[in-house]
Each structure stands twice: as structure tokens, then as C-alpha cells.
Amino acid sequence: MVNNIRFCKQRNRFSCGPIALLNADKFFGLKVTYRHLPAYKLMVDCTPAHGTLTTRMSKMLGRASRRSWDNTEKFLRGCMGCLILQTGDGRGARRGHYSLICRDRKGDYYLVNHFNDQQYAALVVDRDEIQRLWEEAHRVWYIDKLTYTWRE
DSSP, rough: OOOOOOOOOOOOOSSHHHHHHHHHHTTTOOOOOOGGGGHHHTTTTTTTTBBBBHHHHHHHHHOHHHHHHHHHHHHHHHGGGGEEEEEEOSSSSSSEEEEEEEOOSSSSSSEEEOOOTTTEEEEEEOOHHHHHHHHHOOOEEEEEETOOOOOO
């Protein structure tokens, strides 16, 4: 991870998509804060009525994909990439929830903004829990530092 990141926590019930994007930017070293959230909401057309649609996230991040767990672990090594997961089925009134997974240089996994009532924005989670969440995710976006240009 770039230095000691203070990830942003979701403060309402509908902005998980923009928060995941903002936290990805923080992971890659951009100096963004919660004050920038309105711009992120505009980027993905996030509203209280419908939250963030999967199609809008895919437009920003590209097509979601699924790699093997071994390749996913390699991808997360060295702080060069992170994952955005969508839990739930992505359809209907409960479209799901977006959260971020990343790894620091020591090898610890971080789960960012995953639970509605978690006290901290990021939790250190063991490998098995991360693998379980990855397996259960409806969609996974792999965000690579070298090709991460959607915001530029």
C-alpha cells in the first residue's frame, strides 16, 4: 500500500460504488478525500433512489472478469493492483454492494467498506476470508496500477 492510507467509509446506504472508486484512487496514491465523493457520484450516476448500477461501474472499470485464485493472489502482490467486488446478484432493488480488496507490502489483506455497520473503513482480513468473499462475489473487477487510467 502507498504509505498509510486512510480509506473513506460509506456514510449512507447507497454510495458504495463511488466509495469503492474513491478508495481505489487512494490505494494508487491519488490525494482524494471524502470531499471528492460528489464528483465520484456524478461519474457513476449514483443516486439515493437506485445507488450505482452495475452497467455504470462496468463503463468506468471495463468488463468484470474472474481469474483463478492463484492468479488473483499474484495480482494483489506488491501493491500493484486491487479488486472491486460486487456482492449480491446485481439486479433488482438490492443490486448488491461494492467493496475493495487490496494487500499491503507485508502481505496483509484489507477489506475496505464491506460491511454496513463496520466501525472502520478498512479491516485486516485473513487470506481464507478474502478467498471466500472472492468466490462468493457476483462480479470482480481487477484494477491494475499500470493500466488504471479511467480517471485521467
